[in-house]
Amino acid sequence: MRLSDLPKGSPAVVDRVDDAHAGDPIAQRLRDLGFVEGEPVRLVARGPLGADPLLIQIGSTRFALRRSEAARVTVRTEVAA
Amino acid sequence: MSAGSLRIALVGNPNCGKTALFNQLTGGRQKVANYAGVTVERKEGRFTAPSGRVLHLLDLPGAYSFDAASPDEQITRDVCEGVYPGEPAPDLIVCVADATNLRLHLRFVLEVKRLGRPVVLALNMMDTARRRGIVIDVPELQRRLGLPVVETVAVKRGGAQALIERVDGEVPPAAMAQADDAASRADLHAQVRELLAATVAMPRATAAIDDALDRWALHPVFGLGILAVLMFLIFQAVFSWAQPLMDGIEAGVAALGGWLTSALPADSALHSLLNDGIFAGLGAVLVFLPQILILFLFILILEESGYLPRAAFLLDKLMFKAGLTGRAFIPLLSSFACAIPGIMATRSITDPRDRLTTILVAPLMTCSARLPVYTLLIAAFIPQRTLWGLFNLQGVVLFTLYVAGIVSALAVAFVIKRFRKDKSEHALLMELPSYRMPNVRDVALGLWERAKIFLKRVGGIILALTVLLWFLSSFPGPPPGATGPAIDYSLAGRLGQALHYVFAPIGFNWQICIALVPGLAAREVAVSALGTVYAMSGSDDTVASQLGPLISQQWSLATALSLLAWYVFAPQCMSTLAVIRRETNSWRNVAITAGYLFGLAYLASLITYQVARALS
Numbered sequence: 001m002r003l004s005d006l007p008k009g010s011p012a013v014v015d016r017v018d019d020a021h022a023g024d025p026i027a028q029r030l031r032d033l034g035f036v037e038g039e040p041v042r043l044v045a046r047g048p049l050g051a052d053p054l055l056i057q058i059g060s061t062r063f064a065l066r067r068s069e070a071a072r073v074t075v076r077t078e079v080a081a
Numbered sequence: 082m083s084a085g086s087l088r089i090a091l092v093g094n095p096n097c098g099k100t101a102l103f104n105q106l107t108g109g110r111q112k113v114a115n116y117a118g119v120t121v122e123r124k125e126g127r128f129t130a131p132s133g134r135v136l137h138l139l140d141l142p143g144a145y146s147f148d149a150a151s152p153d154e155q156i157t158r159d160v161c162e163g164v165y166p167g168e169p170a171p172d173l174i175v176c177v178a179d180a181t182n183l184r185l186h187l188r189f190v191l192e193v194k195r196l197g198r199p200v201v202l203a204l205n206m207m208d209t210a211r212r213r214g215i216v217i218d219v220p221e222l223q224r225r226l227g228l229p230v231v232e233t234v235a236v237k238r239g240g241a242q243a244l245i246e247r248v249d250g251e252v253p254p255a256a257m258a259q260a261d262d263a264a265s266r267a268d269l270h271a272q273v274r275e276l277l278a279a280t281v282a283m284p285r286a287t288a289a290i291d292d293a294l295d296r297w298a299l300h301p302v303f304g305l306g307i308l309a310v311l312m313f314l315i316f317q318a319v320f321s322w323a324q325p326l327m328d329g330i331e332a333g334v335a336a337l338g339g340w341l342t343s344a345l346p347a348d349s350a351l352h353s354l355l356n357d358g359i360f361a362g363l364g365a366v367l368v369f370l371p372q373i374l375i376l377f378l379f380i381l382i383l384e385e386s387g388y389l390p391r392a393a394f395l396l397d398k399l400m401f402k403a404g405l406t407g408r409a410f411i412p413l414l415s416s417f418a419c420a421i422p423g424i425m426a427t428r429s430i431t432d433p434r435d436r437l438t439t440i441l442v443a444p445l446m447t448c449s450a451r452l453p454v455y456t457l458l459i460a461a462f463i464p465q466r467t468l469w470g471l472f473n474l475q476g477v478v479l480f481t482l483y484v485a486g487i488v489s490a491l492a493v494a495f496v497i498k499r500f501r502k503d504k505s506e507h508a509l510l511m512e513l514p515s516y517r518m519p520n521v522r523d524v525a526l527g528l529w530e531r532a533k534i535f536l537k538r539v540g541g542i543i544l545a546l547t548v549l550l551w552f553l554s555s556f557p558g559p560p561p562g563a564t565g566p567a568i569d570y571s572l573a574g575r576l577g578q579a580l581h582y583v584f585a586p587i588g589f590n591w592q593i594c595i596a597l598v599p600g601l602a603a604r605e606v607a608v609s610a611l612g613t614v615y616a617m618s619g620s621d622d623t624v625a626s627q628l629g630p631l632i633s634q635q636w637s638l639a640t641a642l643s644l645l646a647w648y649v650f651a652p653q654c655m656s657t658l659a660v661i662r663r664e665t666n667s668w669r670n671v672a673i674t675a676g677y678l679f680g681l682a683y684l685a686s687l688i689t690y691q692v693a694r695a696l697s
Contacts, residue, residue: 026510029146029508031266032145032146032148032188033145033185034185036270038274044299045299045300046301047301047395047397047398048300048301048302049398049399052398053394053397055299057286059184059286060181060182060185060286061182061184061185061512062295063513064511064513065510066397066401
């Protein structure tokens with residue numbers, strides 16, 4: 001599932017970040033900011049207009065990502081153990 | 082390196098409290114704020130350590146990574162690597178990390194360590210971390226990192242003691258420099274995870290208070306409501322709170338002018354220079370100090386509290402549609418105080434296209450230098466009335482002028498977007514930091530800085546232009562037997578009458594035309610210039626406090642509205658154009674900005690004047 005499709009509040013784990021094109025700087029920055037395999041993420045809020053941007057919590061940091069940015073991140077939802 | 086001094090560079094992620102730590106160490110007086118990228122200028126300070134050694138401290142812009150994505154990060158990387166022109170490599174790097182946000186900040190610490198220079202890690206905001214129940218095993222972290230680690234609380238007196246003692250001691254040995262490539266980059270995250278697992282216990286990922294506040298502040302309906310109310314309250318306060326203070330300054334200036342000039346013969350040139358030139362001119366500008374400070378008070382508190390990135394989040398979509406970015410909200414809001422810091426703050430916008438658009442529209446934000454003009458005209462022409470039993474009509478007009486600036490900025494940005502060839506994606510990627518209680522000392526320091534800058538302008542350029550204008554409007558004197566006021570025969574009078582041909586269609590009289598010329602240097606000069614022009618043409622001494630009543634008798638409402646419309650757009654500020662040149666390194670951008678703004682100003686005034694005349 002893409003991070004941009006994640007329902008609000010449900011916990012998930014980052015699978016990978018895909019480059020939208022070769023040498024995609026946005027994807028590289030996402031990885032630098034900690035969007036790497038195995039990190040838990042959560043959708044905290046959506047922007048008021050067109051549900052964009054998204055407020056994503058990763059670790060103890062919150063980032064505002066536009067939908068197109070969040071779409072680069074693939075996540076898997078954890079099944080409650 | 083001389084034995085007696087040490088060059089230290091302060092680095093860290095945005096929002097790690099680095100600038101507050103810099104203030105604490107050097108007693109330096111610059112802005113501390115809570116949004117990414119406020120530290121856009123090179124800041125250096127020095128302090129003497131207990132050992133007597135002089136430590137030079139360089140405050141570098143916040144960076145998430147050395148894989149630089151903005152001009153800010155580029156500077157930080159180049160200085161740390163010792164390749165920045167004119168900047169010797171630091172002897173020691175102090176890397177600051179927010180103890181409540183180590184997952185993000187430790188990664189950058191590891192990146193800094195790989196440079197192979199001596200590094201000390203300062204774990205900042207340790208008080209907040211303890212309050213939130215975060216436990217950090219500092220000795221173990223130190224051992225695993227192989228770096229000296231100290232705890233700091235930048236916003237508390239004495240909160241940097243441990244850091245001072247550490248940097249005053251032996252310079253720690255440098256770690257081994259390591260190559261920087263994609264594989265080792267991915268490896269950094271794994272190292273951070275390992276470090277966190279071994280040394281940090283966190284009961285909860287975020288502060289409960291942040292979650293609660295964000296539920297309201299970022300709510301699709303309440304969030305926008307809160308933002309709108311906040312903005313409206315600020316502008317009402319600027320108008321109503323400042324009034325008593327302004328009355329006080331007005332009375333003070335008038336009394337001082339009267340007392341100082343009472344000893345001089347009433348018809349001497351010196352009497353005229355002091356009374357009509359300096360006191361009438363400067364008094365007219367000085368009166369606006371309270372309003373400017375109240376506006377800055379709100380901006381500083383919003384900056385410090387961490388609310389501004391929330392506002393950027395709420396408005397991103399709207400601004401994106403208009404061809405801007407949510408990030409532009411912060412520079413544009415600063416531009417309400419002054420376009421110069423606003424334009425400089427655009428350095429934190431990562432996308433060069435977004436940055437240029439923001440710079441081009443920043444002068445449309447109603448800066449505080451327009452307030453003197455607006456206030457003068459509104460007080461003289463708009464009646465004190467209460468609208469719907471709630472709002473002050475004058476406040477509503479002022480608010481409308483601000484809205485006019487914002488709407489036109491969005492429209493201009495939209496046009497720029499349509500004309501741009503490169504349509505590839507723009508990034509937002511913005512951190513929303515924790516809320517913080519604004520620090521009284523930091524806000525007070527910020528206000529003091531602003532007051533100093535304003536008073537320097539009044540005492541410098543505005544004083545010089547006022548005196549120059551007095552000369553131009555006094556000489557040459559009228560021929561013997563002349564009946565009209567002396568200014569009609571002076572150089573300034575003739576210049577004003579020549580310009581009048583151009584400005585007559587938009588309703589400006591020749592006195593306004595004169596005032597616009599020195600007003601090119603700075604907007605508020607137009608008010609002091611009007612004060613001088615009218616004082617010179619009056620038969621008796623007209624001091625600043627009477628300028629309002631005077632123009633309300635002599636100008637039509639259409640003229641006043643037209644001048645208000647002119648000031649929404651006209652780039653009457655040399656410093657802004659100069660800073661655009663410096664920040665974009667292009668005269669073309671300066672010409673585009675000045676050209677489109679003057680064009681819009683003339684058009685808006687023409688429409689306003691003709692419509693107002695037709696209606697009245």
